[in-house]
Amino acid sequence: MSLLCETPNPSRRAVLMTGGALFAWAYLPRFARAADNRDPRLIVIVLRGALDGLSTVGPVGDPDYAGLHGDIALSLSGANPALPLDGFFALNPAMPVFARLFKAGQAAVVHAAATGYRDRSHFDGQDVLESGLPGPGNATTGWLNRALASLPAGERIAKAGGLAVGPSTPLVIRGSAPVLGWAPQALPTPGDALAERVLDVYNHRDPVLAAALQKGLDADRMALGDQLDGRTMKPKGGLDNAAGMRQSAQGAAKLMASDDGPRIAALAFDGWDTHVNEGGATGRLANLLGGLDGAFEEFEEGLGERWKDTAVVAITEFGRTARINGTVGTDHGTGTVVLLAGGAIKGGRVIADWPGLKPAQLYEGRDLAPTSDVRAVLKGLLADQVGLSAAVLGDRVFPDSAAVKPMRDLVV
Amino acid sequence: MALSASSPAPPDPALVALNRFGLGARPDDDLGKIAADPRGYLKAELKQQDIALIPADASKNAGLLDSAAAIQASMAAAAERKAARDAKAAPAMQPATDTANNPTDAKEKPVAPPVEADIYRDEAQARFDRALGAAPGFVERLVGFWSNHFCISVAKGQIVRACAGAFEREAIRPFVLGRFADMLLAVEHHPAMLFYLDNQQSIGPDSRAGKRRGRGLNENLAREILELHTLGVGSGYAQADVTSFAGMLTGWTMAGRRGRLGEPGTFVFNANAHQPGEAVLLGKTYPAGGMGQAEAALNDIARQPATARHIATKLARHFLADDPSPQSVAHLAEVFTKTDGDLRALALALVDQPEAWSMPLTKLRSPFDYVVAVRRAIGASAGNEPQRTLRWLRALGEPLWQPPGPNGFSDRTDNWASAEGLKTRLDIAWQAARQADNVGNPDAMLSTLIGASASAETREAIARAESKQQGLALLLMAPEFQRR
Numbered sequence: 035m036s037l038l039c040e041t042p043n044p045s046r047r048a049v050l051m052t053g054g055a056l057f058a059w060a061y062l063p064r065f066a067r068a069a070d071n072r073d074p075r076l077i078v079i080v081l082r083g084a085l086d087g088l089s090t091v092g093p094v095g096d097p098d099y100a101g102l103h104g105d106i107a108l109s110l111s112g113a114n115p116a117l118p119l120d121g122f123f124a125l126n127p128a129m130p131v132f133a134r135l136f137k138a139g140q141a142a143v144v145h146a147a148a149t150g151y152r153d154r155s156h157f158d159g160q161d162v163l164e165s166g167l168p169g170p171g172n173a174t175t176g177w178l179n180r181a182l183a184s185l186p187a188g189e190r191i192a193k194a195g196g197l198a199v200g201p202s203t204p205l206v207i208r209g210s211a212p213v214l215g216w217a218p219q220a221l222p223t224p225g226d227a228l229a230e231r232v233l234d235v236y237n238h239r240d241p242v243l244a245a246a247l248q249k250g251l252d253a254d255r256m257a258l259g260d261q262l263d264g265r266t267m268k269p270k271g272g273l274d275n276a277a278g279m280r281q282s283a284q285g286a287a288k289l290m291a292s293d294d295g296p297r298i299a300a301l302a303f304d305g306w307d308t309h310v311n312e313g314g315a316t317g318r319l320a321n322l323l324g325g326l327d328g329a330f331e332e333f334e335e336g337l338g339e340r341w342k343d344t345a346v347v348a349i350t351e352f353g354r355t356a357r358i359n360g361t362v363g364t365d366h367g368t369g370t371v372v373l374l375a376g377g378a379i380k381g382g383r384v385i386a387d388w389p390g391l392k393p394a395q396l397y398e399g400r401d402l403a404p405t406s407d408v409r410a411v412l413k414g415l416l417a418d419q420v421g422l423s424a425a426v427l428g429d430r431v432f433p434d435s436a437a438v439k440p441m442r443d444l445v446v
Numbered sequence: 447m448a449l450s451a452s453s454p455a456p457p458d459p460a461l462v463a464l465n466r467f468g469l470g471a472r473p474d475d476d477l478g479k480i481a482a483d484p485r486g487y488l489k490a491e492l493k494q495q496d497i498a499l500i501p502a503d504a505s506k507n508a509g510l511l512d513s514a515a516a517i518q519a520s521m522a523a524a525a526e527r528k529a530a531r532d533a534k535a536a537p538a539m540q541p542a543t544d545t546a547n548n549p550t551d552a553k554e555k556p557v558a559p560p561v562e563a564d565i566y567r568d569e570a571q572a573r574f575d576r577a578l579g580a581a582p583g584f585v586e587r588l589v590g591f592w593s594n595h596f597c598i599s600v601a602k603g604q605i606v607r608a609c610a611g612a613f614e615r616e617a618i619r620p621f622v623l624g625r626f627a628d629m630l631l632a633v634e635h636h637p638a639m640l641f642y643l644d645n646q647q648s649i650g651p652d653s654r655a656g657k658r659r660g661r662g663l664n665e666n667l668a669r670e671i672l673e674l675h676t677l678g679v680g681s682g683y684a685q686a687d688v689t690s691f692a693g694m695l696t697g698w699t700m701a702g703r704r705g706r707l708g709e710p711g712t713f714v715f716n717a718n719a720h721q722p723g724e725a726v727l728l729g730k731t732y733p734a735g736g737m738g739q740a741e742a743a744l745n746d747i748a749r750q751p752a753t754a755r756h757i758a759t760k761l762a763r764h765f766l767a768d769d770p771s772p773q774s775v776a777h778l779a780e781v782f783t784k785t786d787g788d789l790r791a792l793a794l795a796l797v798d799q800p801e802a803w804s805m806p807l808t809k810l811r812s813p814f815d816y817v818v819a820v821r822r823a824i825g826a827s828a829g830n831e832p833q834r835t836l837r838w839l840r841a842l843g844e845p846l847w848q849p850p851g852p853n854g855f856s857d858r859t860d861n862w863a864s865a866e867g868l869k870t871r872l873d874i875a876w877q878a879a880r881q882a883d884n885v886g887n888p889d890a891m892l893s894t895l896i897g898a899s900a901s902a903e904t905r906e907a908i909a910r911a912e913s914k915q916q917g918l919a920l921l922l923m924a925p926e927f928q929r930r
Contacts, residue, residue, distance in 0.1 A: 082850065154669070154688075155679040157853045170680070172769070174860065201843025202856070203864040215865025224876035228916055231907050232872060232923045238903040240925035242863060243810075250869025274601065274850070304850045305601075309644045309666040360662025361647040366669070398685065 073190070074378060074419045075290055075344040077299045077333060078178055079326070080204055082160060083307030085350040087370030088402060089319055090129075091143050091384065095122035098391035104358040106314035114315035119143065123384045128320035129327040135334070135375050142379055142444070144372040144411050145386035148352060148404030150438075154366035156307065159351030163408070164206035166432040178300055179209030181416050181431045190297070191420060197253075197299035199286045200273055207300035214296055215246070216253035216289060218281050256289050274305030276325030283329035287336025298420075301329070306350060310363040330375050342377035345419050345445060349408055355400050356391055369402030372411050378419060380446045406441070413440035456804045458899040459484040465807055465930035466765060467797065469583030470819030471895045472826070473886075476581060488584050488797050492790055497585050498619040500572055509568055513612035513637055516565050517711030520608035521703040523561040562607040566600060569611020570846055571832040577818045578826035588622050588793060589614070590814060591764050593847075594854040595757075596633045596675060598642040600847050605641050609711075610847040613638035626757065626787030627748035634671060634744060635713045637700040643667035643852065650696040650721025663721075668692035670852045676747045678756035687728055693721035694732065694740040754782040757792075760857070765796050767805060768858045774799050807929040810859045813842035815930070816871065820878045820922050823895055829881035838877075841870050875922035879915040888917030896926045 092108030093099045094116060100107045108116035108124055116124035117133040123145065125133050135141035151162040151170070158170035166177025178196065185192035195212035198204060207213050229251055236244035273282060282301055289295045305322055312319050326348060334341050353370030369389070374381065389395050389403040397403040413427045417440045428436035463484035464471045471477050480487040491497060500507055511519065580586045593614050600607040617636045621629035633639050640646045648664035649656045656662055668691035673679045697720030701708035708714040715737035724733045730746065732739050747753060758778035762770035778795055785791040796802065811819060817838050821830060839845050843862075849855050856862070879885070888908045892900050904924045911917030921927060 153679075154685065155673050156851060157673075158679050198864065198866075201841070201864070201866055201870070202861050203866075208860060213865070215867070215869075217866045224872060224919065227912060228876060228919055229872060231911070231916070231920055235901075235903050235907045235920070235924060239901050240929075243868060243925060243928060246863050246865050247868040247872065249865035250867070250872075253865060254869055307666075307851065309664055310647055359664050360649050360651065360656070361644060361664040363644070363664065365665045400685075 072343050073297070073340065075297050075299075075337065075340055075376075076415060076419045077286070077290070077301070077344065077346040077376075078206060079329065079346065079348040080160070080164060080206060080300065080302040081306045081326070081348055081350040082156070082302055082304045083350075084156060084159065084352050084354055084366055085306045085348075085370055086308060086312065086319060086354040086364050087145060087147075088353070088356060089312065089314055089364075090126050090323060090373070091119065091123050091145055091371050092116055092126070093122060093145075093388065093391070094118075094124045096388070096391050102356045102358075102391055103314075105362055106312050106317075106319075106358060108314055112315070116315060119384055122388075123386075126320055126323050127315050128324040131327045131331040131334070132373065132375060135330065136381055139382040140377055140379055141330075141373070141375040142381040143384045143386075144374070144406050144408075144441075145384055146369040146389055146402055146404055147372045147406040147408050147411065148368050148370065149408045150435075151352065152368065154352065154368075156351055156366070161205070163349060163351045164204060166206075166409070166412075166435075168434050173205065175209035176204070176206035176300075177412065177431050178207045178298060179211050179213065181420055181422060181427075182211035182298055183209060184422055184426050184430050185420065194294065194296045195298075197286060197289055197296040199282045199299060199301045204300045204302040207298075212249070214249050214253045214256075214289070216250075216256075216285060218285055253289065256292070256295065273301075273303050274322075276321055276328055279303050279322075279325035280328035280332050283332035284336055287333050291337050291340055303329075308354065308363050309359070309365060310361045312358075312363040326373075333376075344376040345378045345415055346375045347412065347415060348373040348375075349412070353402055356396055356402050357400070367401035368397045369404040372406075372408055374411075374415075374444065378445050380443055385441075407438045409435055409438045410441040411444065413438065414442055414444045416440075418445035457807050458897060459803055461897060461899045461926075462803055462807070463488050464582050465811075465819075466802060466809075467582065467584045467587065469577055469580060469586060469815065470811075470822050470927075471897075472581075472822045473891065473894055475894060477894065477897045480582065485797055485803075487582060489794060491582060491584050492623060492793055492797075494585075498589055498622040500576060500615050500619065506575065507572055510572060510615070511565060511612065513609040513616055514709060514711040516608040516612050517605055517637060517700070518703075519565065520562050520604050521710060524604060525703070562604045565608050566610065566847075567832050567836075569614075570836055572611065573614070573846070574818070574821070574830065574832060574835055578821055578830065583818075584793070584797075585622065587765075587815070588789075589619055591761065592618050592622055592629065592789075594849070594857075595760060596629070596639070597849045597852060597854040598638045598847065599849055599852075602642050606638055609638045614847075621789065623790040623793065624788075626753075626782070626789055627745055629789070630675065630748045631741065631744055633675070634667070634695075634740075635698070637711060637713055640667070640698060640700055640713070643670055645695055646699040648692060648696050649719045650693055652723070653696065653719050653721055655716070655719040656721075663689065663692045663696065665689060665692045667698075668695055671744070672747070674853055676744075676756065677750055677752040678759075681750075681752035681756070683728060686726075690725045691727050691740070691743065694725045694727065694743055696721045697737065698740065748787060749783075751779075751783065754779040754787075757787075758782055761792065761796060762799075764857050766799060766801050767808060768860075771801055774801050807926075808859070809930050810862045810928055811930050812855065812857075812862060813839055813844035813867075814846070816928070817842070817874070819927065820874065823891070823922060823927075824878050824882035824918070829878070838874050841874070842867060871928070872919075872923060875919040876915075878922060879919035882915075882918060885914040885918050888914055888921055891918065892921055892924075895921065896924070899926055900924070901926065 114127045118124045132141050149162050151159050161170040164176045165173030182196050196207045198207050198213050198215045200217050286299050308319050337344055354364035354367040359365050387405040389405050409432050416422045460477050460481045467488050577586050600610050613636050617632040643666045644664045645667040649661045651662040665688055669688045672683050697716045699716050701710050701712050701714045703710050727743050758775045762774050781795040844855050892908050908917045908920050
């Protein structure tokens with residue numbers, strides 16, 4: 035373990051988990067703190083395809099890193115130097131916004147993280163990541179939706195429901211709690227009359243379609259209806275390119291900034307499966323990271339006053355091999371990063387129990403060994419931003435996960 | 447007759463044939479024509495030899511290129527684009543006194559036309575034409591199923607954009623009513639797949655090329671063959687199998703532009719890049735044998751019980767229900783095994799599943815099936831420019847030959863019954879209703895397209911529509927039109 039990076043304090047966790055553990059977690063949820071007018075937001079960005087954490091936040095202080103990651107390893111020197119976060123880790127230079135937030139104490143990284151999934155199928159990995167279940171299966175609901183559904187009826191976050199950004203709803207936010215769907219589009223829209231008539235038929239014949247269409251119409255009105263200057267957003271690209279990522283964040287921020295808008299949102303960005311010519315400080319992965327960075331910036335700007343209460347978390351199904359493959363890319367691996375940003379994040383830290391990159395330290399001789407559980411991070415955020423107890427988190431939101439303790443102190 | 451998820455009533459068999467198995471009714475009385483024997487009608491389509499093929503000798507398809515020609519065109523265009531970029535970059539190194547005063551120079555477009563986009567558009571048109579003309583379209587649905595099972599993505603690069611349509615015509619269509627193992631081998635040999643899953647760059651570390659260039663394996667193709675194309679995830683293979691299989695597949699590549707290994711853009715086996723020696727996959731040792739080594743492995747895994755189950759489950763999910771009955775899946779797997787993966791026998795078995803005719807229409811049409819059904823409903827010529835259809839598909843989240851990952855587009859209703867998806871369908875229904883150049887009586891269209899299964903509510907809403915266009919849009923949004 036490196037002494038240069040900050041680690042969660044085990045003794046403190048142990049204290050909290052023993053004497054009166056349940057009560058230690060049933061502290062006054064932060065959303066209820068009327069005194070400081072806190073009104074928290076939680077945004078989850080799923081990066082599909084398995085993000086290379088070692089090229090996002092490079093352990094430049096680890097003597098084995100450069101050798102393993104070869105031509106695509108980040109470095110503090112050279113034409114595109116990585117952005118130092120602390121004395122050990124440095125950020126891909128495609129992410130200046132995240133670096134600025136990190137310096138301002140509004141962004142943090144959890145490194146060497148993984149869910150409980152240990153195989154290397156994207157689709158099962160995403161299933162586990164988004165369902166919050168211990169293993170893959172035919173999951174139909176996601177942990178973020180179950181978190182919403184676990185809140186008391188009438189509670190402000192629950193009442194506003196969730197927001198799903200994109201042409202389809204990510205599994206992480208599917209479930210019984212209400213979810214608004216929105217994606218940037220540029221099709222001429224029909225009048226309200228047609229919509230009302232279709233809804234009328236659906237209400238009588240097909241409640242599932244009725245609910246979906248109603249939400250779609252509502253979201254469209256909220257996102258576009260109040261643009262007084264008559265400009266409408268033009269689609270700039272899919273969710274696997276930088277412009278599309280930025281634009282979807284822009285729209286989501288607009289919906290979430292309003293007082294009656296959703297507090298909880300899920301976005302999914304594609305394209306992180308970098309088997310070939312991954313690039314390092316520049317190139318394909320860096321372009322995508324630039325898009326993610328742009329999304330952080332759009333949330334910061336668009337949420338305005340509410341940014342201070344916001345936590346954004348970017349997660350991915352697993353990482354990639356520590357060693358580059360035969361085609362200057364990386365194959366499916368295990369440990370990776372969780373990126374946290376937002377005014378609510380107690381930032382300026384890379385949280386890692388660094389496992390090292392020597393051959394014997396790699397998971398199955400291939401991957402960055404996981405030392406933090408992604409679920410612990412998510413549970414910590416849900417506890418502090420949404421106010422759910424460890425018991426509910428361990429039972430309903432992430433079933434059978436009581437042994438995975440929420441990571442404390444992620445939120446200011 | 448109700449069609450919502452909660453409805454217990456079985457739908458009209460003719461509508462089942464056209465919606466669950468086919469591509470939707472057309473105004474020229476498809477429903478009436480098949481009413482007497484809907485199952486027989488579906489089976490008759492399966493008996494037509496070569497029905498899945500898009501014949502190149504038909505004048506309409508004369509412009510379609512085979513994959514080698516398409517890839518060569520793309521290679522040539524890429525070279526031109528590079529030359530144009532280089533030519534532009536060279537003067538930029540000089541003091542730019544002229545261009546500074548001449549803003550038109552700075553905005554100059556690249557000289558090379560986007561040939562890949564043209565090829566893609568022509569291929570898309572050929573596929574749409576096929577879907578619009580088919581009756582009842584069961585075979586086209588099978589093409590769509592297998593094309594999604596063995597998906598490639600044009601987002602990978604211009605080479606794949608140029609040959610995506612040819613890939614479907616060459617590696618999918620000829621085998622849709624043939625043998626699974628043959629389709630599997632055709633797919634894994636195809637440059638589009640080798641490109642998409644990076645195998646054209648994978649090199650055996652101990653091969654001559656590997657030793658010389660210090661490059662090595664890329665596991666992508668090997669993993670997805672096992673996980674997605676054949677056995678299915680969780681069926682018992684290990685990381686060591688993936689690595690070993692990746693080694694067996696080294697050398698499977700595409701001849702480059704200079705044609706050193708063969709005709710540019712065609713499949714070649716590059717022995718120089720092939721990992722030498724025997725290899726073990728799933729406990730079986732495959733002796734060294736060049737290209738034949740991985741071919742032998744593919745032939746074996748195509749016949750594994752896990753493959754039969756995987757394919758049976760996916761087919762049943764596509765055509766019957768998100769969660770088909772275990773009996774249906776088991777029966778289809780048995781047919782797959784007994785017939786050595788005869789896909790025509792499998793399609794016939796699907797039609798014979800009692801479940802197919804008794805369950806209410808609960809699945810939502812996928813975006814492609816919805817868009818095609820809309821175009822068939824409004825008359826195949828109305829607004830049928832490929833760009834419009836492609837734009838609709840993109841808006842609905844199912845851009846043609848561009849899935850988000852190698853597992854293809856989702857086949858579950860949840861994935862498409864989203865708020866944004868339904869709102870976009872409303873926009874499209876409205877556009878389509880305005881494009882239809884000859885909107886007849888919407889009540890009559892309802893009878894023609896949905897028939898006796900139309901609910902009283904749908905009937906009434908259309909009868910009371912404010913305009914013919916609104917009535918048609920209501921029809922295109924009706925649950926009876928959305929569900930299959």
